[in-house]
Amino acid sequence: MSKPIKATNDFVVKFANVNGSGSASANELFARAILRMGVPIATRNIFPSNIQGLPTWFEVRVSGQGWVGRRGGCDIVVAMNPQTWDKDIASIDPGGYLFYDSSKPMPESKFRSDVNVIGMPLTEICNRTYSDPRQRQLFKNIIYVGALTSILDMELPAVEKLISDQYGSKPALLESNIRAVRMGHEYAQEHLSGICNLRVAKADAVGDRIFLNGNDAAGLGCVYGGATVAAWYPITPSTSLAEAFMKYCRKYRVDPETKKNKFAIIQAEDEISAIGAVIGASWNGARAFTATSGPGISLMQEFLGLAYFAEIPAVIFNVQRGGPSTGMPTRTQQADILLCAYASHGDTKHVMLFPEDPRELFEMGASAFDLAERLQTPIFVMEDLDIGMNDWLCEPLTWDESRVYDRGKIMSAEDLDAGKTFGRYLDVDGDAIAYRTLPGTHATKGAYFTRGSSRDRFAKYSEDGSVYVDNMQRLLRKFETAKSLAPAPVVHKAREKARYGAIYFGSTSAAMAEARASLEGLGLHLDTLRIRAFPFADEVVEFINSYDQVFVIEQNRDAQMRMLLVNECAIDPARFISVLHYDGTPITARFITSAIAERLHMKAKEAAE
Amino acid sequence: MTYLAKPKFHHPALPKNEHGFTHRDYEGSISTLCAGCGHDSISAAIIQACFELNIEPHRLAKLSGIGCSSKTPDYFLGQSHGFNSVHGRMPSVLTGANLANKQLIYLGVSGDGDSASIGLGQFMHCVRRSVNMLYVTENNGVYGLTKGQFSATADRGSTSKAGGTNNDSALDLVGLALQIGATFVARSFSGDKKQLVPLLMAGLSHPGPAFIDVVSPCVAFNNHAGSTKSFEFVRAHNEAVNRLDFMDAREPITVDYEPGTSTEVALHDGSKLRLAKLHGDYDPHNRIAAMNYLQSRAAAGELVTGLIYLDDNPRDMHSMLNTVDVPLNGLGEKELCPGSATLDKINASLR
Incomplete structure (x- = not known):
C-alpha cells in the first residue's frame, strides 16, 4: 500500500461524469469555490462529441504556486460514471483517492489496493430525499460538491456564496441548491472525515487575475478590435467564439439612441460562404472575421488563395481540434499549422498568430485586424480547443485608451484629388505594401478591378510572365515586412x-x-x-x-x-x-x-x- | 473580339445625363469575348441602363464569379470598383461587400455554370438572405471557356455542338428565385435590348433581392440546331408576358398604350414602371401564380420572359439585421470600441 498522498493546494481532482447529467455546472461550482478561496486553479473539460450519455471528464488542477497548465496524473477521482470506472480507477496516482457512490456494493476486484477509497451512498441519499427523477440526478452532483467541500477542508461559505450569486434571483433554486450542498457537507463531516490528506487552504495567490475562456476572449477582442462583420458556420470548437461576439455586440455595439446595430453577423450556409463574405466585407473596407476549425479551413482554401493574391484583409480564427477529417472534434490539437501556413493552391504563405492563453488571444484577436489591414492579407489566429473552450486563470484584459485602429494604406478622395499616383499593386513605400481604394471613394479616380488572375501594378489584366513574377516577388517581400509587424517571440x-x-x-x-x-x-x-x-x-x-x-x-x-x-x-x-x-x-x-x-x-x- | 480600343474622344453633342456623364463614361475595357456573343449585348444594356438611371459609376460595385459571363464586368462601368472573385462564390462576396456598405448599389453578374452548378448553393442562400442587389445571370446553357460542355440549365434533350444529347433535367433559376424569396424576378433575352434595358433599370432600382435571368446565346458553342439557347430557338419560343417601360420620377410619360392594356407600378424611389400586358391576365404580383405559369409554359416548350414577379414590399438583409444607417465600413474606434473602463468592469465580472 502506497502512502496516502498528502498535499495542500497542490493536487489534481478528476471528475468522471456522464454527459448531459448536469455535472458541468456542479463541477464548475467546485472549481470556482477554490478560486474564491484565493487558490489558483486550472480546469480542463474533456468532453465527447455528443449531447447526452457519453463519458465526460472535468479536471481541476489546484495549484498554490499558480501553475495554470495541466500537470498530468490525478490525486483524487470522483467516479460518477460506471462506463469508465476501470479506466478512471487506473488513472489515479498511487496513494491517491477514489470518491465514489457506494449505494450499490462493488466487488473488491473493482478497487485498487494502493488507492484510498471514500464511499458515499449518493444515490441512496438522493432517492431518500427527492422523488422527482430529474432532481435526484441533478442534486446528486451538488451533494457530492458539498461532500468534497468537507473532505478537502474547503470553506462552505465560499460555495454557498457562489450559489447565491448564481441563483440570487431565483429563490426556489437558491434554497434547494444550498440545501443539497449542505446535505453533502454534513454527511461528509459525520462519516468521511480524516480519510483524505488533500487540503485546500485559504491563500492570497489569485490576485486580480480573471477566469475566462478563449472563445469569449476572442469574441470580445473582435469587439474591441473594431470588427463589424462576422460570417461563420457552426463547427465545434469555434461556435462559441461567434456566439461570444454576438453576445458582446448586443451589449456594447447597439446605438443607445437609435437601438440599431453597429455590427452585422451572418450565419453562412458553409465555411466557403463565410470566408467569401469576410473577403467581400474587407474588400469594401469593413473589419471582418470568421471563426472556424480545421475542416472549415479546408473548405476555405480557394478563397484564401484569392485573398492572398488579390491582397484582401481577412481575419480567421482557427480553433484547432483533433484531425484529420472529423477526427476528434471535441479534443484539442495544434495540427493545422501547415494547412494554414501554406493554405491554397499555388505559391502562398500566410501570417499566423499563436496566442498562449485567453488574455493574449484577446489582444491578438484585436490586433489581428490592424495586421490584416496593414498587410492586406489573411491573418490566422491559431487558437485551439484547449484555450478556446476551457476557462483559464489569466491576467486581466487591458486596453490602451489612446489606441487607434491601423486601417493600413487606403487612398482617400483627397489623396486622389491631390494627384497621388494610384496603382493598386504598386509598391511606392518600399515595404511591398501597395495602396488600395475602397469602392465609392471618388467619382472619376481610383476605381480598379479586383481579380484572382494575374495583373500588372495598375491592376490591369496581364498574362505576361514577367509581370506575374514581379508581383509574386513583391508578395514575398511583403511577407518579409510581416516579420517586423507580427508579435516577437x-x-x-x-x-x-x-x-x-x-x-x-x-x-x-x-x-x-x-x-x-x-x-x-x-x-x-x-x-x-x-x-x-x-x-x-x-x-x-x-x-x-x-x-x-x-x-x-x-x-x-x-x-x-x-x-x-x-x-x-x-x-x-x-x-x-x-x-x-x-x-x-x-x-x-x-x-x-x-x-x-x-x-x-x-x-x-x-x-x- | 477586337483588340482596337475605341478612341476616347466623342462627339461634343453626345447626350449627357444629370451627372454630366455620357454613355461613354459607363463603358469599360474592350471585351475579350467572341464576336457576336450575347454577353456583350447585355454589357451594352447595362451601360445604357446605368446611364439612363443617372447612377454615378463609383456608387455601384460590380461583382462576378468565374466564366465568360463573369469576365464581363471588366467591359462595362470602368469607373466602378469591380471584383472578379472565385467560381460560384460571387454571392457570398457580394453579401459581405453589401454588409460593409449598405449605401452602394450592388450588381452581381454570373452565368449558368457559375450560378446553377458550382454556385447553386451560394446563389440560393444569397437570395434567401434578401441581399439588396441586382443579380444577373447570363445564361447560355453551356460552358464556353472550357469549350462546350452542357451546363445545368441546358434543357433535357438539347444537343451539344459536338453532337451529344443532354439527359439531365434543367435547373430553372427563375423558378428557384421565386421559391426562395427574390422580390424582383425577371427573364429576358440578350437579343431583346428593348425589353432588357427597362428590366435592368427596374432591377437596379429595386431595394431588395432582384434577379434577372438573361438567356444569352453562345455563338461559339451553343447556337446550333438542337440547342434551346440559340438565337433562333429563343426568338421562336420567347413568350413575353409584358412589355415594360421604366420611368424616372421626373420624366413625363411618353409611351402610350391602348387603354386597359397597361398598368403602372410605383417604385420605392418615386419612379414608375409601366407594364404593357401582353398576356391578358398575367399578374406579376402573384408569386404562386407566376410559378404555375412558368411551369405550364415551360411544359409547352415556351420561354417566359418579362417582369415575372414584383413584390411591392421588398425585403433587405440590413433591415432584418437592424444595422445603423451609416455604412459599417465608416465606423472607427470611437463608435466601435467599448473602451478601457468597460473592460475593467468585464474583468471584475470574471473574478
Missing part, C-alpha cells in the same frame, strides 16, 4: 548557461512553464523560446543556432512546427528534437518534463560512454 533564459533550447507555442505555454521549473529542479537547464507568429522573426533562427540542439514541443503527430522551421529557416533537421503530444487531451507539464529529461539523460549517458 518570447525568450526565457535558464538560471545557468544552457546547451539545449526548447521552442513551444500556443496553449503549450502554461504546461511548459511548469515543466521548465521542474527540469530546473532536476538540474536540467533549458533556454526557451515561445513562437508568437509566423513568419518567424530573425530571433527565432538566432535562438536555434545558439544551442547544441533544440526541443520543439507541439501537439500534433507530424511535428508540423518543426517542419515549418526546417523549411522556412533552412535549418538542418538534426538540430531539432521533437516532443509530440497528440492524443487529443491538452499537453501536461509531466509529459514535457519526462520527455525532455529522458532525452537529456540519454545524451548525458551517451557523452559519458
Whole structure:
C-alpha cells in the first residue's frame, strides 16, 4: 500500500461524469469555490462529441504556486460514471483517492489496493430525499460538491456564496441548491472525515487575475478590435467564439439612441460562404472575421488563395481540434499549422498568430485586424480547443485608451484629388505594401478591378510572365515586412548557461512553464523560446543556432512546427528534437518534463560512454 | 473580339445625363469575348441602363464569379470598383461587400455554370438572405471557356455542338428565385435590348433581392440546331408576358398604350414602371401564380420572359439585421470600441 498522498493546494481532482447529467455546472461550482478561496486553479473539460450519455471528464488542477497548465496524473477521482470506472480507477496516482457512490456494493476486484477509497451512498441519499427523477440526478452532483467541500477542508461559505450569486434571483433554486450542498457537507463531516490528506487552504495567490475562456476572449477582442462583420458556420470548437461576439455586440455595439446595430453577423450556409463574405466585407473596407476549425479551413482554401493574391484583409480564427477529417472534434490539437501556413493552391504563405492563453488571444484577436489591414492579407489566429473552450486563470484584459485602429494604406478622395499616383499593386513605400481604394471613394479616380488572375501594378489584366513574377516577388517581400509587424517571440533564459533550447507555442505555454521549473529542479537547464507568429522573426533562427540542439514541443503527430522551421529557416533537421503530444487531451507539464529529461539523460549517458 | 480600343474622344453633342456623364463614361475595357456573343449585348444594356438611371459609376460595385459571363464586368462601368472573385462564390462576396456598405448599389453578374452548378448553393442562400442587389445571370446553357460542355440549365434533350444529347433535367433559376424569396424576378433575352434595358433599370432600382435571368446565346458553342439557347430557338419560343417601360420620377410619360392594356407600378424611389400586358391576365404580383405559369409554359416548350414577379414590399438583409444607417465600413474606434473602463468592469465580472 502506497502512502496516502498528502498535499495542500497542490493536487489534481478528476471528475468522471456522464454527459448531459448536469455535472458541468456542479463541477464548475467546485472549481470556482477554490478560486474564491484565493487558490489558483486550472480546469480542463474533456468532453465527447455528443449531447447526452457519453463519458465526460472535468479536471481541476489546484495549484498554490499558480501553475495554470495541466500537470498530468490525478490525486483524487470522483467516479460518477460506471462506463469508465476501470479506466478512471487506473488513472489515479498511487496513494491517491477514489470518491465514489457506494449505494450499490462493488466487488473488491473493482478497487485498487494502493488507492484510498471514500464511499458515499449518493444515490441512496438522493432517492431518500427527492422523488422527482430529474432532481435526484441533478442534486446528486451538488451533494457530492458539498461532500468534497468537507473532505478537502474547503470553506462552505465560499460555495454557498457562489450559489447565491448564481441563483440570487431565483429563490426556489437558491434554497434547494444550498440545501443539497449542505446535505453533502454534513454527511461528509459525520462519516468521511480524516480519510483524505488533500487540503485546500485559504491563500492570497489569485490576485486580480480573471477566469475566462478563449472563445469569449476572442469574441470580445473582435469587439474591441473594431470588427463589424462576422460570417461563420457552426463547427465545434469555434461556435462559441461567434456566439461570444454576438453576445458582446448586443451589449456594447447597439446605438443607445437609435437601438440599431453597429455590427452585422451572418450565419453562412458553409465555411466557403463565410470566408467569401469576410473577403467581400474587407474588400469594401469593413473589419471582418470568421471563426472556424480545421475542416472549415479546408473548405476555405480557394478563397484564401484569392485573398492572398488579390491582397484582401481577412481575419480567421482557427480553433484547432483533433484531425484529420472529423477526427476528434471535441479534443484539442495544434495540427493545422501547415494547412494554414501554406493554405491554397499555388505559391502562398500566410501570417499566423499563436496566442498562449485567453488574455493574449484577446489582444491578438484585436490586433489581428490592424495586421490584416496593414498587410492586406489573411491573418490566422491559431487558437485551439484547449484555450478556446476551457476557462483559464489569466491576467486581466487591458486596453490602451489612446489606441487607434491601423486601417493600413487606403487612398482617400483627397489623396486622389491631390494627384497621388494610384496603382493598386504598386509598391511606392518600399515595404511591398501597395495602396488600395475602397469602392465609392471618388467619382472619376481610383476605381480598379479586383481579380484572382494575374495583373500588372495598375491592376490591369496581364498574362505576361514577367509581370506575374514581379508581383509574386513583391508578395514575398511583403511577407518579409510581416516579420517586423507580427508579435516577437518570447525568450526565457535558464538560471545557468544552457546547451539545449526548447521552442513551444500556443496553449503549450502554461504546461511548459511548469515543466521548465521542474527540469530546473532536476538540474536540467533549458533556454526557451515561445513562437508568437509566423513568419518567424530573425530571433527565432538566432535562438536555434545558439544551442547544441533544440526541443520543439507541439501537439500534433507530424511535428508540423518543426517542419515549418526546417523549411522556412533552412535549418538542418538534426538540430531539432521533437516532443509530440497528440492524443487529443491538452499537453501536461509531466509529459514535457519526462520527455525532455529522458532525452537529456540519454545524451548525458551517451557523452559519458 | 477586337483588340482596337475605341478612341476616347466623342462627339461634343453626345447626350449627357444629370451627372454630366455620357454613355461613354459607363463603358469599360474592350471585351475579350467572341464576336457576336450575347454577353456583350447585355454589357451594352447595362451601360445604357446605368446611364439612363443617372447612377454615378463609383456608387455601384460590380461583382462576378468565374466564366465568360463573369469576365464581363471588366467591359462595362470602368469607373466602378469591380471584383472578379472565385467560381460560384460571387454571392457570398457580394453579401459581405453589401454588409460593409449598405449605401452602394450592388450588381452581381454570373452565368449558368457559375450560378446553377458550382454556385447553386451560394446563389440560393444569397437570395434567401434578401441581399439588396441586382443579380444577373447570363445564361447560355453551356460552358464556353472550357469549350462546350452542357451546363445545368441546358434543357433535357438539347444537343451539344459536338453532337451529344443532354439527359439531365434543367435547373430553372427563375423558378428557384421565386421559391426562395427574390422580390424582383425577371427573364429576358440578350437579343431583346428593348425589353432588357427597362428590366435592368427596374432591377437596379429595386431595394431588395432582384434577379434577372438573361438567356444569352453562345455563338461559339451553343447556337446550333438542337440547342434551346440559340438565337433562333429563343426568338421562336420567347413568350413575353409584358412589355415594360421604366420611368424616372421626373420624366413625363411618353409611351402610350391602348387603354386597359397597361398598368403602372410605383417604385420605392418615386419612379414608375409601366407594364404593357401582353398576356391578358398575367399578374406579376402573384408569386404562386407566376410559378404555375412558368411551369405550364415551360411544359409547352415556351420561354417566359418579362417582369415575372414584383413584390411591392421588398425585403433587405440590413433591415432584418437592424444595422445603423451609416455604412459599417465608416465606423472607427470611437463608435466601435467599448473602451478601457468597460473592460475593467468585464474583468471584475470574471473574478
